[in-house]
Amino acid sequence: xxxxxxxxxxxxxxxxxxxxxxxxxxxxxxxxxxxxxxxxxxxxxxxxxxxxxxxxxxxxxxxxxxxxxxxxxxxxxxxxxxxxxxxxxxxxxxxxxxxxxxxxxxxxxxxxxxxxxxxxxxxxxxxxxxxxxxxxxxxxxxxxxxxxxxxxxxxxxxxxxxxxxxxxxx
Numbered sequence: 001x002x003x004x005x006x007x008x009x010x011x012x013x014x015x016x017x018x019x020x021x022x023x024x025x026x027x028x029x030x031x032x033x034x035x036x037x038x039x040x041x042x043x044x045x046x047x048x049x050x051x052x053x054x055x056x057x058x059x060x061x062x063x064x065x066x067x068x069x070x071x072x073x074x075x076x077x078x079x080x081x082x083x084x085x086x087x088x089x090x091x092x093x094x095x096x097x098x099x100x101x102x103x104x105x106x107x108x109x110x111x112x113x114x115x116x117x118x119x120x121x122x123x124x125x126x127x128x129x130x131x132x133x134x135x136x137x138x139x140x141x142x143x144x145x146x147x148x149x150x151x152x153x154x155x156x157x158x159x160x161x162x163x164x165x166x167x168x169x170x
Contacts, residue, residue: 011033011034011042011096011100011101012033013030013033013034013035013036014033014034014036014041014042014100014103014105016028016029016030016033016109017034017035017036017105017108017109017110018105018106018107018108018109019109020109020110020113021107021109021112025109025113026113026114026170027113027114027115027116027166027167027169027170028109028110028113028114028115028116028166029115029116029117029118029162029163029166030115030116030117030118030134030135030138030140031118031120031151031152031159031162032118032119032120032123032125032126032131032149032151033117033126034126034134035108035110035115035117035134035135035137035138035140036104036105036108037105037108037111037137038105038106038107038108038111039104039105040104040105041101041102041103041104041105042100042101042102042103043101043102044104045130045134046101048130049126049127049130050127050129053127054076054124054125054127056068056076056124056125056126057069057072057073057076061098062095064097064098064099065095065096065097065098066095066096066097066098066101067093067095068090068093070090070091073086073089073090073093074086074087074090075124076124076125076149077089077090077124077125077148077149077150078090078148078149078150078153078154079122079124079148080122080146080147080148080150080151080154080155081148081150081153081154085153086150089150089153108138110138110139110140114141114166114169114170115138115139115140115141116140116141116142116143116162116163116165116166117131117134117135117138117140117141117142117143118142118143118144118145118151118158118159118162119131119132119135119142119143119144119145120144120145120146120147120148120149120151121144121145121146121147122146122147122148123147123148123149123151124148124149125149126149141165141166141169143158143161143162143165145158
C-alpha cells in the first residue's frame with residue numbers, strides 16, 4: 001500500500017494527481033496543493049485565482065526555470081516561520097521548469113482514490129478559497145489549519161497527522 005502526499009511545493013499536487021493512478025497507491029494527501037482534473041494544469045488553475053488577492057511572487061523565467069522573488073518569499077511562502085528560517089528557504093529554493101506549469105493531467109487519481117486535503121487558511125501562494133474549492137471538488141476529507149504555505153516546516157505534526165489519518169483509513 002502506498003499513500004502519496006506532496007510537501008515540497010504546491011506543484012507537487014499536480015504530480016500526485018497523475019502519479020497517484022499507479023495501482024500501488026491507495027490514497028492521496030494534498031498539503032495546501034493544486035488538485036487539477038483531467039486536461040488541467042497548474043497554469044490553468046493559476047488563471048482561476050482572484051486577481052485582487054495575494055499573488056505568488058513568481059519571477060520571469062530565466063533559461064527556462066522559475067524562482068520565487070527572494071524579497072517577497074518570507075511573507076508569501078513562509079509567513080509563519082522565524083525570519084532566519086524563511087530566509088533560508090528563500091535562499092535554498094530549487095528552480096522549477098516553466099514546462100512544469102503547463103503539464104496537463106491525463107487522468108486524475110482523485111477520481112478513483114480517496115483523498116485528504118490540508119486546507120491552510122493563511123496561505124498566500126494558493127488562496128484559501130481556491131484550496132477550499134479544489135478540496136470540495138475532489139471530495140477530499142479536509143483538515144483546516146492556520147499557517148503559511150510552508151506549513152510542513154512550521155507545523156510538521158499537523159502534516160504528519162493528516163498523512164497518518166489517510167494511511168490508517170485505507
